[in-house]
Every structure is written in C-alpha cells, then in structure tokens.
Amino acid sequence: MLSLFQEVNIAFPWFFTGAFFVLGSVVGSFLNVCIYRIPNGESVVSPGSHCACGKPIPIWLNVPVLAWFFLRGKAACCGRKISLRYPAVELLTAVVFAASWHFLPWDIAVPAMIFSAFAIVLAFIDWDTMYLPDSVNASFVLVGLMCSAAFPPLLGAGNAVEGLFSGIIGLGVGSMTAYWFRYFASLVFRREAMGEGDVILLGGIGAFLGWEGALFSFFFSSFIGLFAVLLARIFSLRKTEPEMKETASADDETDGNASSPFPLGPWLILAAVIYFVVGAKLIAFYFSVLGA
Ligand SMILES: [Zn+2]
Known part of the structure; x- marks a missing residue:
C-alpha cells in the first residue's frame, strides 16, 4: 500500500497535489456551510445544501468552484445572486490544501490542512459577526492538542509525549498572554x-504552533490590524466620492464603516498563517539582525 503510494508520488508528482486540490475544494464547500450556519445556531449536517429561497440544491449544481461559474453567480431555482464568497472560500481552501501537500513534508502538511480549515471558519465568522463561537473555538483547541501529539514534527518535537507537552505549553502561553x-x-x-x-x-494557535507561534501571532496581528485600519480609512475616504457610491454593492455596508471596531480574530489567524509559512525564517532573520 505504502510502496504503491510512493510509486505514484514519484511517477506523477502532481497527482496527489491535484487530488488535494479537489479534496480542498470539497472541504471548502463544507466550510461555507459552517461559516453561514454556525452563527445562526443551525446544524451543519442537516438539512442538506439549500438555496436562500428554501429549495434544495441538487448535487450537480453544488460542485465546488465550477458550479458558481457555470451558473454565472445566480441560483438555478430562483435567480438569486450567489455571493462570490462561496467559490472564493472553496478556491482558497483548495489552494491551501494543494500548496500544503506540495511544499511541506506530509506530517506537517496534514496538520496544516486541519489548522487551515479551522482558521478559515473562525476568521470568516469573526469577520461577519465580531464573535467567535465557543463550539468552534473549543474544537480548535482540542484538535490542536491532538495534532501536537499526532504530528510531533509540527512543533519540532521527537515523539508524541514531547509534542503534546509543547502543545499544552503553547495553549497556556497563548491563552494567558491574551487573558x-x-x-x-x-x-x-x-x-x-x-x-x-x-x-x-x-x-488554540499555541496548541497547534507552540508558544513561539502564539507570541508571534499576538504581536504580529497588531501590525496587520493597524495596516488594515489604515487601508479601511483610505477605502472609506474613496467611498465618499459620489461615483464610488453608485457602484457600492450591498456587501459594503458590513465592512465599509472604518470607525466601527475591527474583529481581532482574522488578524490573529492571518499572523498565525504567516508564522506557519515563514515564522522560523523570520525569527532567525530577526535574531541575525540583532546579532549584527
Ligand atoms: Zn433559490
């Protein structure tokens, strides 16, 4: 089984990357369901996918990413506009899954995909509602600890016990810093x-990425947040011009108001993702500058 897997991987290096792209788009489709239903207290399992008009969506019109383009962003049943965010979340998840598999060793790629799935759900819900649901947050912490034990290389640990220990330290440092x-x-x-x-x-970020990742995310998120507030100021200045107002869609009212408080969660998550990708290099660079 394993040798067949390795043979395919060597003969067709893009095969599994492609397979993880498809898997990611399917997972992304489920993440969309989580993002829209969890804040309303609805079940993410039943009923099956349905349109805002209440009609169920047949499976062939529910193919991730492609269905939206095939339907040109309009529901087949009632012609309602389907938000571009649905295919965007599916595509994002697909790219993250494929890139994780392609660039990372498998025992870091797998927890990276699990981390990303939670990160996408939490970031979008927080962005929409300014609220992080306890159920998702608690699962994030629990799954983070499980990953730290199951994939010790994620935390630079040699075995499951060491990994879990680092995960628990990360959980403690992360939550205490924020507290x-x-x-x-x-x-x-x-x-x-x-x-x-x-x-x-x-x-939860600490449980996945250790105490270094938690502290990095904590400090770096404030830079990202500051940058985002600046961008929002510029954006809202432009929006006051009359010709901009005409083209503004209904979505803009949720993020157009620069004076309203920003949710912190998306910036914490973005910082954690940056740490995941370049954190070790960035910290090494920082200390090399300090040493020089
Ligand atoms: Zn409909």
Whole structure:
C-alpha cells in the first residue's frame, strides 16, 4: 500500500497535489456551510445544501468552484445572486490544501490542512459577526492538542509525549498572554480591547504552533490590524466620492464603516498563517539582525 503510494508520488508528482486540490475544494464547500450556519445556531449536517429561497440544491449544481461559474453567480431555482464568497472560500481552501501537500513534508502538511480549515471558519465568522463561537473555538483547541501529539514534527518535537507537552505549553502561553492583555487593556482603555473568544483562539494557535507561534501571532496581528485600519480609512475616504457610491454593492455596508471596531480574530489567524509559512525564517532573520 505504502510502496504503491510512493510509486505514484514519484511517477506523477502532481497527482496527489491535484487530488488535494479537489479534496480542498470539497472541504471548502463544507466550510461555507459552517461559516453561514454556525452563527445562526443551525446544524451543519442537516438539512442538506439549500438555496436562500428554501429549495434544495441538487448535487450537480453544488460542485465546488465550477458550479458558481457555470451558473454565472445566480441560483438555478430562483435567480438569486450567489455571493462570490462561496467559490472564493472553496478556491482558497483548495489552494491551501494543494500548496500544503506540495511544499511541506506530509506530517506537517496534514496538520496544516486541519489548522487551515479551522482558521478559515473562525476568521470568516469573526469577520461577519465580531464573535467567535465557543463550539468552534473549543474544537480548535482540542484538535490542536491532538495534532501536537499526532504530528510531533509540527512543533519540532521527537515523539508524541514531547509534542503534546509543547502543545499544552503553547495553549497556556497563548491563552494567558491574551487573558492578561485583555485584563490590563480594559483597565487602561476602559473598554474591551480583546474579546473573550480571542483568548481561546490564541490558546488554540499555541496548541497547534507552540508558544513561539502564539507570541508571534499576538504581536504580529497588531501590525496587520493597524495596516488594515489604515487601508479601511483610505477605502472609506474613496467611498465618499459620489461615483464610488453608485457602484457600492450591498456587501459594503458590513465592512465599509472604518470607525466601527475591527474583529481581532482574522488578524490573529492571518499572523498565525504567516508564522506557519515563514515564522522560523523570520525569527532567525530577526535574531541575525540583532546579532549584527
Ligand atoms: Zn433559490
């Protein structure tokens, strides 16, 4: 079994990358369901996929990414506009899965895919609702600890016990950092600077990526957040021009208001992804600059 797998992998190096692209698009389709249903307290399993008009979506019109282009973004049953975000999330998941498989050793690629799936759901829900659901957050922490034990190389550990130990330390450092920041920031600024969900989220990031990953995400997310706020300011300045207002779609009202507070979760997650991809190199670079 394993030798057949290796033979295929050597003979057709793109075979499994392609297979993971397809798998990623199917997983992405499920992540869409999670992103839209979990905040409403709906089941992610039943009923099956259905349109906003209530009609069930047949399986051939539910093919990830392709169906949206085939339907030109309009529901077959009622002609309702289907958000570009559906194929975008599917494509994003597909690319992340394929890239993980292609560029990473398998025992880091697999937890990277699991991490990404949670990251996408949490980031989009937080973006939409300014709220991280406890059920997803708690699963993220639990699955993070399981991955740290099952894939010790993810945390640079030699065996499952060492891996789990690093995961638990990461969970502790991540959640405690966020907890105390939240505590002191609320004393200083007299308003909530970080949500309760972010405390669990940073704990989960630590469970997956260890304490270094948790601290990196904590500090780096503030840079990303600052950059995003600046971009939003520029964007909203442009939006006040009359010709921009005409083309503004209904989606814009959710993210157009630069003065409304930003959710922190997406920036924490983006920082964690950056750490996942280049974290070790970035830290080495930082210390080489300090040493020079
Ligand atoms: Zn419909």
